[in-house]
Amino acid sequence: KVYTDYFFDEPAFNTHDGGYVPLEEAKVPQQPLNVPPLLKPDKETATDTYYTVVAQTGETQFLPGAKTKTWGYNNSVLGQTIVFEKGKHIHVTLKNELPELTTFHWHGLNVIGPYVDGGCHAPVYPGKSSQIDFTLDQPAATVWLHAHPCPETAAQVYHGLAAMVLVKDEVEAKLPFPRNWGIDDIPLILQDRRFHENNQWDYRADYDPDGVQGPTALINGTVNPYFDVTTQRLRLRILDGANRREWRLHFSDDLAFTQIGSDGGIMPAPVKLTKLMLTCAERAEVIVDFSQYKPGDEVTLYSDDVPLVRFRVHQFATDETQLPEHLVDIADPTVTPGLPVxxxxxxxxxxxxxxxxxxxxxxxxxxxxxxxxxxxxxxxxxxxxxxxxxxxxxxxxxxxxxxxxxxxxxxxxxxxxxxxxxxxxxxxxxxxxxxxxxxxxxxxxxxxxxxxxxxxxxxxxxxxxxxxxxxxxxxxxxx
Ligand code: C2O
Ligand code: CU
Ligand code: CU
Known part of the structure; x- marks a missing residue:
């Protein structure tokens, strides 16, 4: 069965908001999709991994002309991709090189709150660093890191403080999924911004209490990206990293794709779709199969009717991998007796x-x-x-x-x-x-x-x- 709708209530789509800002196709040449590299550990032993995550200011070339002032993690904008292995002892030094207080929130990680979790009670002051340690006991998943100082979360995320985090485990490692980072396993961090004079972002100018939006889609921080497809199957780890925007995703030719993961990990069974709507902070892992295309073809990923990414199909080796009907087990604990809803x-x-x-x-x-x-x-x-x-x-x-x-x-x-x-x-x-x-x-x-x-x-x-x-x-x- 292939599902062909967005499931959510159409009258409630953000396109009906009074303040809706439609996406516009950027009038700049296509650029290769930026794939944030994997962050190198400072040190790694058989049992422990050490990282340093630096929140820093920077400048990023999104458009021809002036660079944009941005913030990022170990990067001028967004961040390097952080990998945590289930069961390992993780040590992270959090460094704040920004001119203001920030926090480092691990959205989707099962870690102790409120300090390791990094919500608003875990400030790192400018010029300071702090240290967190944890051991993960959760299945492989695509989660993320973002700033969370209340009530400045939105402004800091808008400035660029968001990075993808991958949790790995042995269950996922045995499943027949693509996992060559940057080749057949790629992130798609979906965001939107408005570029003002001199290509600058201006959060305050664009402020809307129902969520700040901009007309230009940024995918991993790339305006108008293309990606060279060199394998038959491609795994996309999609994150709605926007402050407010919903993404209604579909491909050219109504190409069906298979969702294999949601926020917290691999799903119990793959689901075939032609349309996928993500609300803010949701993730979906999908596998796209390009078998019906030949070198020179182009497959476009859209949100509503605006192109987001163009997949340029190249020569690839035939891949006959079939996904099993059952992927992982999901715990289904019984509700504790006597507790009210x-x-x-x-x-x-x-x-x-x-x-x-x-x-x-x-x-x-x-x-x-x-x-x-x-x-x-x-x-x-x-x-x-x-x-x-x-x-x-x-x-x-x-x-x-x-x-x-x-x-x-x-x-x-x-x-x-x-x-x-x-x-x-x-x-x-x-x-x-x-x-x-x-x-x-x-x-x-x-x-x-x-x-x-x-x-x-x-x-x-x-x-x-x-x-x-x-x-x-x-x-x-x-x-
Ligand atoms: Cu309070 Cu993405 O989180
Ligand atoms: Cu969270
Ligand atoms: Cu709301």
């Missing part, structure tokens, strides 16, 4: 956005859940004004599973682990949540301006041994 309500738009009728407060703990307990959470989006909008609900510190949408089956590509789920207006999405590690974790809408605007809350995952841990929490004055 937790209700979370996302409401409003613009400056009115809230969770459970409240704005985020850094020093307020909104909810508690015991480590190891399994609880249903019902996430409701009450924002139905003028068709409403899809709010991408994100949780730190865990990967959840999607149980239902308004009591119906989740979308066919939502059977794997997720950390972000798009909730349609008037809809309640039931998810199953379990924390494996204690800590304080944020949950919020991932339209980043909504999160900065207060559509965010935090939960304490506690243990019986330490039911009331105390954390040093930031407040707005110390930021």
């Amino acid at each position: 937790r209700k979370v309500v996302m409401s409003g738009m613009d400056e009115e956005v809230m969770i459970d009728g409240k704005k985020f407060a850094m020093q307020r703990i909104d909810a508690r859940q015991k480590v190891g307990d399994v609880q249903y959470w019902d996430i409701t989006n009450t924002n139905t004004m003028n068709g409403g909008m899809v709010h991408p609900f994100h949780m730190h510190g865990t990967q959840f599973t999607v149980i239902s949408r308004n009591g119906h089956e989740p979308y066919p590509n939502e059977h794997g682990y997720k950390d972000t789920v798009g909730v349609n207006p008037g809809e309640t999405v039931r998810i199953k949540v379990k924390f494996d590690l204690p800590g304080l974790y944020m949950y919020h809408c991932h339209i980043i301006e909504h999160e900065d605007g207060g559509m965010m809350a935090q939960i304490l995952a506690y243990t019986a041994a330490d039911p009331n841990p105390s954390y040093k929490l930031m407040d707005m004055d110390t930021m």
